[in-house]
Each structure stands twice: as C-alpha cells, then as structure tokens.
Amino acid sequence: MTYFTFPNAPPLPEAEKLRGEVRAFLAEELRNVPAHVRAASWSGFDAQFSRRMGERGWIGMTWPKQYGGHERSSLERYVVLEEMLAVGAPVAAHWIADRQSGPLLLRFGTEEQRQNVLPKIAAGELFCCIGMSEPDSGSDLAAVRTRAEPVDGGFRVNGTKLWTTYGHRAHYMLLFCRTSGGPADRHKGTSQLLVDLTLPGITIRPIADLSGAKHFNEVVFENVFVPGSALIGEEGNGWHQVTSELAYERSGPERFLSSFVLFAELIRVLQRNPSDHATIAVGRLISHFVVLRQLSRGVAWLLQNGENPALEAAVVKDLGALVEQEIPDVVRSLVEIDPDSEQTRELARTLHYIVQAAPSFSLRGGTREILRGIIARGLGLR
Amino acid sequence: MSAGHWPMPAEEVMRLPYRSETAALLSESATRLFGAVNDGELRKAELGGWSETSWREVAEAGFPLAFVSEAGGGFGVAPAEAIELVRIAGYHAAPVPLAEAMLANRLLTEAGFAPVDRPATIAPVTGCTAFSLQREGAGWRIRGRAVGVPWARHAGTIVALADHDGSPFVVALNRTIAELEQRASLAGVPSDALTIDALLSNDDVRPAPTRWNCETLRAAGAALRVAEMAGALERVLELTVTYANERVQFGKPIGKQQAVQQSLAVLAGQVAACGGAAAIAGAAFDGLDIPSIAAAKARAGEAVSVAAPIAHQVHGAIGFTEEHRLHFFTRRLWAWRDEFGSERHWSAILGGQALAAGAEGLWPFVTAFGAPQEAR
Numbered sequence: 173m174t175y176f177t178f179p180n181a182p183p184l185p186e187a188e189k190l191r192g193e194v195r196a197f198l199a200e201e202l203r204n205v206p207a208h209v210r211a212a213s214w215s216g217f218d219a220q221f222s223r224r225m226g227e228r229g230w231i232g233m234t235w236p237k238q239y240g241g242h243e244r245s246s247l248e249r250y251v252v253l254e255e256m257l258a259v260g261a262p263v264a265a266h267w268i269a270d271r272q273s274g275p276l277l278l279r280f281g282t283e284e285q286r287q288n289v290l291p292k293i294a295a296g297e298l299f300c301c302i303g304m305s306e307p308d309s310g311s312d313l314a315a316v317r318t319r320a321e322p323v324d325g326g327f328r329v330n331g332t333k334l335w336t337t338y339g340h341r342a343h344y345m346l347l348f349c350r351t352s353g354g355p356a357d358r359h360k361g362t363s364q365l366l367v368d369l370t371l372p373g374i375t376i377r378p379i380a381d382l383s384g385a386k387h388f389n390e391v392v393f394e395n396v397f398v399p400g401s402a403l404i405g406e407e408g409n410g411w412h413q414v415t416s417e418l419a420y421e422r423s424g425p426e427r428f429l430s431s432f433v434l435f436a437e438l439i440r441v442l443q444r445n446p447s448d449h450a451t452i453a454v455g456r457l458i459s460h461f462v463v464l465r466q467l468s469r470g471v472a473w474l475l476q477n478g479e480n481p482a483l484e485a486a487v488v489k490d491l492g493a494l495v496e497q498e499i500p501d502v503v504r505s506l507v508e509i510d511p512d513s514e515q516t517r518e519l520a521r522t523l524h525y526i527v528q529a530a531p532s533f534s535l536r537g538g539t540r541e542i543l544r545g546i547i548a549r550g551l552g553l554r
Numbered sequence: 555m556s557a558g559h560w561p562m563p564a565e566e567v568m569r570l571p572y573r574s575e576t577a578a579l580l581s582e583s584a585t586r587l588f589g590a591v592n593d594g595e596l597r598k599a600e601l602g603g604w605s606e607t608s609w610r611e612v613a614e615a616g617f618p619l620a621f622v623s624e625a626g627g628g629f630g631v632a633p634a635e636a637i638e639l640v641r642i643a644g645y646h647a648a649p650v651p652l653a654e655a656m657l658a659n660r661l662l663t664e665a666g667f668a669p670v671d672r673p674a675t676i677a678p679v680t681g682c683t684a685f686s687l688q689r690e691g692a693g694w695r696i697r698g699r700a701v702g703v704p705w706a707r708h709a710g711t712i713v714a715l716a717d718h719d720g721s722p723f724v725v726a727l728n729r730t731i732a733e734l735e736q737r738a739s740l741a742g743v744p745s746d747a748l749t750i751d752a753l754l755s756n757d758d759v760r761p762a763p764t765r766w767n768c769e770t771l772r773a774a775g776a777a778l779r780v781a782e783m784a785g786a787l788e789r790v791l792e793l794t795v796t797y798a799n800e801r802v803q804f805g806k807p808i809g810k811q812q813a814v815q816q817s818l819a820v821l822a823g824q825v826a827a828c829g830g831a832a833a834i835a836g837a838a839f840d841g842l843d844i845p846s847i848a849a850a851k852a853r854a855g856e857a858v859s860v861a862a863p864i865a866h867q868v869h870g871a872i873g874f875t876e877e878h879r880l881h882f883f884t885r886r887l888w889a890w891r892d893e894f895g896s897e898r899h900w901s902a903i904l905g906g907q908a909l910a911a912g913a914e915g916l917w918p919f920v921t922a923f924g925a926p927q928e929a930r
Contacts, residue, residue, distance in 0.1 A: 173792050176826060180833050183925055191921070258917040432917070440913035446905075452898055455905025459831075459852035459897075462923045466830040469924070487826045490819070544819035545812075551795050551822055553809045 175551055176484050178466075181473035187251045194255040197228065202259055208521035210260025211433045214426050215387055215529070217338055218262035219299075225263070226296025231270045235278060240291030246476035250425065250469060257429040264338055264387070269293040272420040273300035273346050277366070280405030280413050285366055289344065301339045302421075303347035303367070303391070304414065307332055311542045313414065314358045318349040318393065320365060322407075326399040327351065327365065329373075332392050337536075339389035340376050345369055348414050351407050362410030365402045372396070383528040416480070421537050423471045423485035428464040428492025430533050431499035434526045437519045438503050450506045457502065460495045464488065483550040486543040493534040500527045577635035580620070584639050587611050588646035596882050599649030600742035604708045608650050613671055617652055621660035622669055633840040637781045641832060644785030647882040649743075651675050651705035653778035658713040661771070665724035665760040672710030677703045677748060679775060679894055682768035685716035685750065687723055687759065694718075694754040696725060699747065702893070706746035707736055715768055722762040725754065740892070741885040770842040775894035776851040777835035783854045783890050784825075784832035786883045787861055791825045793880055794818065794865045797873075814868060821864040828857040834923070845907060846923055848900035855891035855900075862887055 201221065202210060209216070225231050233249040235241025256263050274293050277285055292298035309315040318331025331349065339345065345367045353361030369376070373396035378386040405413050435457060442450050467488050474481040500523055509520045534540040548554050595605045612618065620636035622628030629636070636656070643652045651673055658674035678684035678700040685698035696716055706712060712727040732748040739745035795818060798809030808814050831850040838846035862884045866873050873880040891897065911919040 174788075175791070175822060178826060178830055178833070180837065188925060254921070255917075258920075436913045436916045439909060439911075439916050443909045443912055446909050448902065451905035451909060452901045453905070454908050455848070455901030455903065456852060456856070456897065458904045458908050458920065459849040459856070459901060461920050462834065462846070462849040463827050463830045463853045465920065466834055466924065467826060470830070484826075487823050491823050491827060541816065544816045547819035547822050548815035551791075551818055553795065553798065553815050553818060 176487060177474070178470035178484055179473050179477075180466075181247055181469040184245065184247050187245070187248045190248055191251050191255060193228075194230070194252055197224075198255060198259050198261055202261060205260075206521075207260070207433050207437045207518050208525050211431075211522045211525045211529075212262070212264075213257055213260045213430060213433065214263050214267050215337075216260065216262030217264040217341060217387070219265050219296075219341070221262050222265040222296040222299070224296070225266065226294060231266050231296050232274055232290065232294030235274060235290060235294065239278070239286050240294035242294075246472045247469065250472040254425040254429065254465070257426055258432050260433040265299050265341065266293065266296050267426075268302055268337070268342075269298065269300035271424060272302070272417045273344070275420050276346060276364075276413065276417045277404065279416070280364075280409075281366070282401065282404075284401060285404065289366070298344070299338065299342045300344045300346060301336050301342035301369075301391075303333045303336065303345040303349075305333065305335045307334050310335075311539055313348070314362070314411065315355055316348060316350055316362060317355065318347070320347075320349045320351050320363065320398065322351060323397070326397060326402065329365070329367070329393040329396040329398055332390060334390050335379075336376075336389045336391045337387055339369070339391050340378055340386075342369060345391065346404070346417070348410055351410075359411035361408055362414070363407045364404040364410050364413050365398055366404055367396075367398055367402060371398065381528075381532075383525075415482070418538065419480055419482040419485055422489045422543075423468075423475065423481060425465070425468050427485075427489040427537070428461070428468065428495055430496040430529070431526050432461075434503060434519075434522050435499055437522045438499075438507065441507055441516055441519050447506075453502055453506055457495070457499070464492055464495065467491070483546060486538070486546040486550075489537065490540060490543045490547065493540060496533045497530045500530060574631065574635060576629055576631050577638060580617075580629065580631065580636070581638050581642060583615055584617065584642040587615060588643055588648045591646060591649060593879055593882075595649050596647055596879075600882070600885075602707070602736065602738060602742065602744050605649045608648065609673055612648075612650050612652060612655075618655035618659050618671075618674070619669055621656045622663045626663040627669055634836040637778065637832075637836040637839055640778050640781040641785035644782030644886075645789045647786065647789075647886055651709065653775075653782060654704050654709075657774055657778060658711065660774075661713050661715075661724055661766065662711075662726060664763045664766070667724070667726050667760065670711045670726075673705065673708055674711040674713060675703060675705050675709040676771065676775065677706070677712055677714045678768065678771075679703060680772065683717070684768075685714055685725070687716045687718035687725070690753060693756055694759050695752070696727075696754055697751050699749045701737070701747040702739075702745050703748050704739070704893070705744045706732075706748055707734055707744050712748070715762060715766065715771055716759075722767045724760050724762045724766065726758050727752075727754075740889040743886070743889070745889075765842050769844065772894050773842055773844050773847045774839065776900070777839045777847045779890045779894050780828075780835040780847075780850045780854045781832045783858060783887055784828045786887050786890075787825045787828045787857060790861060790865045790880070790883050790887070791818075791821055793883070794821060794868050798868055801870075808868070817864050817868060821861050821868075824857040824861040828854045828861075831857070837924070845904060848895075848904045849923065851895055852897045852900040852904065855897040858887045858891045859897075 232241040233244045320327035347365045351363040373394045375392040377390045619628045624630035654675040659669040684700040714725045731752040735747040831854040835850035
C-alpha cells in the first residue's frame with residue numbers, strides 16, 4: 173500500500189546553468205548584507221530587489237508568455253527559489269504573488285484579471301497578500317465570516333482579515349469570503365475576490381510580532397464596494413479554489429530553509445576547530461537537508477506533471493519545520509555565545525532573530541496539527 | 555491538474571516516467587515471491603535458521619544477479635532500479651541474504667570472477683584491516699578476522715576485500731575454509747565472526763577494481779541497508795495504520811483519536827524521509843557516491859529511531875510480544891541502522907565535508923547532491 177508518492181525529480185543541466193546566474197546575481201545584491209538581516213529571508217521586503225528579479229525573468233517563471241511569464245519548468249523555478257532562500261534574499265514583496273496568487277489567477281481567474289495583473293506580478297511591480305485568516309477563523313478556514321453581499325454591479329464587503337503578511341505593502345488581496353449562506357454551511361457559499369487594496373472602506377493596521385517587527389496586519393473591510401469583475405472563478409466555488417491555493421503555499425523550499433542562514437553562520441564559527449560532537453551534529457543536519465530537498469524537488473516534479481501534491485507538500489512542510497526550529501538549539505548546544513567576542517557576534521545576532529521567528533515556522537501556511545491531520549487523512553484514518 | 559485523491563490511482567503512478575518495464579516486472583515477481591513467505595520461515599531466520607526454499611526461489615528468479623551487467627548474466631536493469639528488489643525484501647523481512655548476495659556478485663563480476671548461484675555474503679562490514687594477503691608459494695595466504703558478517707554460516711561463498719601491500723584485492727572464499735563463530739544480530743539473524751588463515755590459489759584472488767576499497771564496500775552495503783529500511787518502515791506504517799483502524803477502545807477504533815492520528819502522521823513523515831533517503835542511496839549506488847550514501851544512511855537511521863517507537867506505542871502490549879509480527883520489522887530496523895555504519899559514523903564523514911566547505915560553501919555543498927555529473 174502506497175500512501176504517498178515522492179518521485180525522483182530528474183537533474184536538469186539547464187537548471188544548473190540557471191543556478192550559476194542566480195548565484196552571481198545574489199553575490200552582487202547581498203554583498204554587504206549581514207547574516208542577521210538575511211535571516212529574515214522570505215520575510216524580508218524590498219520592492220526594488222523584487223523589480224530586479226522581475227527584470228531577470230525570475231518571477232512568474234512557469235507562466236505562459238502571453239501573461240508575462242517565461243514558460244520555464246517547475247524545477248528551474250525551484251532552483252531560483254532555493255538559491256534565494258539559502259542566502260536569505262529579501263523576496264517577501266513578490267513571494268506570495270509568485271507562489272500562489274498568480275497560479276490561482278492563471279487557473280481560475282478571468283481573462284481580464286490575468287491580463288491586468290499577471291504581467292505586473294511577473295515584472296516585480298505588483299504585490300499580493302493572502303486573505304484567508306480571520307479573528308475567528310484560523311486553522312478552521314470554513315468558519316470564514318467576512319461577507320461579500322451581491323449588490324448591483326458587484327459586492328459589498330464587510331469583515332476583518334488577520335495575520336495578513338505585508339498587507340500594508342501589497343496592491344491586491346486574494347480575499348476568501350462568504351457570498352451566500354452562513355457559517356453552518358461550511359464549505360458551501362464561499363468565493364474568492366481579487367480586491368484592490370486602495371478601495372475606500374479598507375483599513376490596514378500593522379500588528380507587531382513578539383520581537384516588535386511589523387510584517388503582518390489586521391485588514392478591516394467596512395461597506396467596501398468591490399466590482400463584479402473582481403470575482404475569481406465561480407461564485408460558491410471558493411473552498412475548492414482556496415484549497416488548491418494552499419497546495420501551492422505549502423509545497424516550496426521555504427518550508428525547510430528558514431534557518432539555513434543561521435546554519436551557515438554556525439559553520440563559520442565552528443570550522444576552525446570543530447569537536448567530534450559538533451562535526452556529527454553538522455553532518456546530521458546535512459542529512460536532513462539533503463533528504464528534505466530530495467522530497468521537496470519531488471513535489472516540484474509532481475506539480476510539473478500536473479499532479480496535486482497536497483499530501484506530499486504537507487509531509488515536507490511538517491518535516492521541514494521541525495528542522496528549521498531545531499537549528500537554533502543545535503547552535504546553542506555547540507557554541508558558547510559571547511556577545512562581546514568578534515567571533516560569535518554575528519552568530520549571536522542571527523540566532524536571536526531566528527529564536528524569535530521560530531514559533532511561526534510551524535504556524536504559517538498551516539499549523540503543524542492541521543498538516544498532521546491532512547497526513548492522517550491521507551493514511552485513511554479520518 | 556487532477557483532483558487530489560490519495561493514494562494516487564495506479565494508472566496515474568504508471569503515467570509518471572519513473573521506472574522501466576523490466577524493473578516493474580522484477581518488482582512484481584519479488585513482491586509475489588517474498589509475499590508468499592510465511593511467518594514460520596521468518597521465525598526460523600530469527601533463530602539463526604535457513605529457508606532453503608526461499609533461497610532457491612530467489613536464485614531461480616535471478617535476483618542475486620540484479621546488480622550484474624547484462625554481459626555478466628544480469629538483467630541490464632539500472633542499479634538505481636534493481637535496488638528496488640532490496641526494498642521489497644525489506645518490506646517482507648525476507649529471510650534470505652538478498653542484499654548481501656547482490657552486492658557479492660557485483661563485486662565478483664566487476665573484479666572479473668564469474669557470479670555465483672549459491673548464497674553469498676561479503677566481508678568485512680566494518681573497518682579496513684580485517685584481512686591481509688601475502689604471497690606464499692605459487693599462490694596466496696589470507697589471514698584475518700571479521701565480525702558481524704551477515705548470514706555467513708549459510709553462505710557458500712564469502713566475497714572479501716583483503717589488503718596486500720596497501721592495495722585492496724577481491725577474494726572469493728569458500729566459506730568452509732573459515733573458522734566460524736555463530737553470532738546473532740540484534741534481530742536474531744546470523745551475524746557471524748570469521749577467523750581465516752588459509753592458502754588460496756591465484757584463481758581466487760584478483761586486484762580490486764579501482765573504486766572498490768573497504769570504505770566504498772561499506773558505503774555500498776549501507777546503500778542497500780537504506781533500501782531495506784525504507785521497505786521495512788513502509789510495512790511498519792501499514793501494520794500500524796491497519797491496527798489503529800481495527801483496535802477498538804472507548805467504543806471506537808483508536809485511530810479515530812486525534813492523539814493517535816497525530817502520532818501516526820509523525821510516523822508517516824519519517825517513512826517518507828526514509829523513502830527519500832532510499833531514492834538518494836539508490837541513485838548513488840552505482841557511482842559509490844559516499845556523501846550521498848552517508849546522508850541517506852544517517853537520515854534513514856534517524857527515521858527508524860523516531861518511527862519504530864511510535865509503531866510500538868500504537869500497537870500497545872500485543873506489539874511487544876513474540877507472537878506478533880511487528881518485531882520482524884522493528885528488530886531488523888534496529889539492527890540495520892547500525893550495520894554498515896551508524897548515524898554517528900556517516901554523520902561524522904558528512905559533517906567533516908560540510909565544515910571543510912565552509913560557511914560560503916555550505917549551500918553549494920548541499921546542492922551538489924543530486925546535481926548532474928556531480929564532481930566530488
């Protein structure tokens with residue numbers, strides 16, 4: 173009995189050529205950026221950087237050329253993603269649009285939406301945010317309360333979205349909301365709207381995270397009129413659409429590389445005189461990264477073949493978050509951090525960032541418990 | 555894009571271009587063959603015994619030659635696909651030295667010997683100083699001792715690497731020339747000590763092909779153990795899910811309890827990781843790519859350490875009995891994670907290389923795994 177399928181993604185010589193180009197670009201871009209800043213990785217927002225990515229054709233890589241895409245393979249896109257993450261490039265501005273909003277519009281959006289939005293996303297000029305979580309609807313997405321009442325010419329939207337990453341810097345939200353029925357109807361009566369965040373009646377308030385950093389927001393909709401042309405796909409088909417969006421959200425290498433910059437800093441400190449214990453601990457982490465990458469590239473290959481790897485993506489994300497969250501403690505167990513020492517100062521600052529960011533690694537994009545529930549369903553237990 | 559139903563329907567799996575037809579046929583026949591072995595035969599192996607019927611069927615199917623080139627009598631299946639046989643043997647806890655015989659025949663034929671039909675195993679499985687060769691008269695004298703040699707007492711041929719003046723040689727030994735001390739692995743299967751002091755003719759000794767030495771032999775064995783571990787862990791998951799769906803407590807199957815579901819999800823994740831490790835090991839086997847095999851064996855061993863306790867926890871007391879078949883798999887897994895190098899052994903090698911790559915070289919070191927024409 174096979175519960176899941178992780179194919180062997182074939183090595184691609186053209187992807188390796190691309191890797192060289194990306195590395196050269198990043199070496200130049202990040203020359204003077206210290207590790208503790210790069211540690212933010214895909215939480216780091218830099219609109220100019222995203223525009224330069226767009227100029228090189230590294231956003232919307234797999235999309236059709238007619239929508240500004242580049243018709244390259246999922247594995248080539250994978251190479252760009254993992255190279256960005258491994259060194260902590262500030263990719264947050266375009267990340268969500270490239271990963272899930274664009275693919276969602278390609279699959280379900282109207283021709284007008286595709287033509288208006290996709291080329292600008294691919295150019296690194298238009299940024300999107302996710303409109304899923306709410307105050308009373310986190311893991312239980314079907315409890316969505318934000319309502320879009322059908323009115324003449326469109327919808328009137330009322331409700332609140334929460335934990336909206338970079339909502340304050342995004343141009344559009346892909347809003348998951350209820351267009352008919354009530355919470356008791358669960359999956360039925362939900363829809364998705366492509367909402368221009370400059371519309372009147374939208375208030376965006378930043379929420380500081382535990383470290384004081386402001387990247388996520390509360391987004392309040394008060395009688396916001398959204399034109400009917402903003403409807404994505406079919407009215408009432410929101411649940412099916414949003415779950416396919418989640419498969420994109422969970423499938424990438426950002427689900428195991430969040431602490432890689434810290435790992436590299438650990439190597440910098442250890443390499444002069446590593447103990448046996450340290451060498452073994454480092455080797456163990458390498459074995460995890462090598463296997464996670466094997467599985468994650470398999471997911472990219474399934475996507476390339478038009479499969480829906482929702483279960484496999486949940487497995488990789490669950491395994492990946494464990495490693496991401498373990499790395500700060502591996503660092504602490506191997507190095508005596510002295511904030512005064514030149515040798516460990518940057519490691520300490522990077523460690524402090526990751527320690528505080530780590531709780532989010534098993535929350536964002538689906539909590540650990542939700543992912544394990546998906547896996548349990550895949551095993552036939554639910 | 556197809557709708558998300560799991561497990562993936564067979565016709566969709568077939569559509570994905572992952573394996574050749576010959577490999578699929580081999581896998582099918584191995585599944586049939588090993589699937590028919592009853593628990594009585596498995597118990598016998600755990601008491602050090604031998605299942606001649608099982609071996610005869612394996613030999614007749616030609617499995618021991620699966621790593622041998624077509625010219626040498628093999629099937630001409632890529633080693634990365636032939637290793638699937640070993641995974642299937644692991645899935646069924648097959649009571650025969652299939653991995654050992656496949657490796658022994660590979661080593662024999664690469665060195666220019668003919669392959670053997672009878673059970674074969676390899677030595678040494680650890681260390682580099684086990685056997686030495688000296689010229690004596692018109693032939694050779696081999697001396698030395700190797701421990702933990704799998705299935706040695708039942709093997710007709712022991713294929714050994716021995717050192718002569720700092721160079722490795724492949725030696726085809728008749729098992730009867732060794733003084734054999736019967737020992738058991740953690741799983742109870744034969745894992746014997748061999749003491750050898752014997753004269754060999756020139757026909758029994760060949761210089762080892764360049765890439766074979768005790769370190770690459772250990773890596774090759776490790777790659778095969780990873781494949782067996784992946785198979786056995788899949789079986790452990792299957793047994794545990796089945797049990798959780800059948801065992802009723804508090805008025806419902808225990809698999810309906812969220813706490814149990816979450817544990818089983820963790821178990822499944824480790825099975826996936828071990829499967830990924832097996833894919834890496836399979837691809838690395840032919841080139842004896844040590845870093846890849848090191849990563850695979852280290853990760854597979856850790857997967858066992860997380861997964862086996864969950865399987866036992868879910869099975870409760872019945873899974874802790876001799877009568878229940880769970881231990882055919884968990885005890886082998888515990889033995890295999892140590893054989894041909896433990897997590898500690900392979901992590902140390904891998905860690906040393908990562909540290910040598912340095913902070914800037916760390917990521918390129920990771921991406922070299924699985925890259926085309928890797929230059930290591």
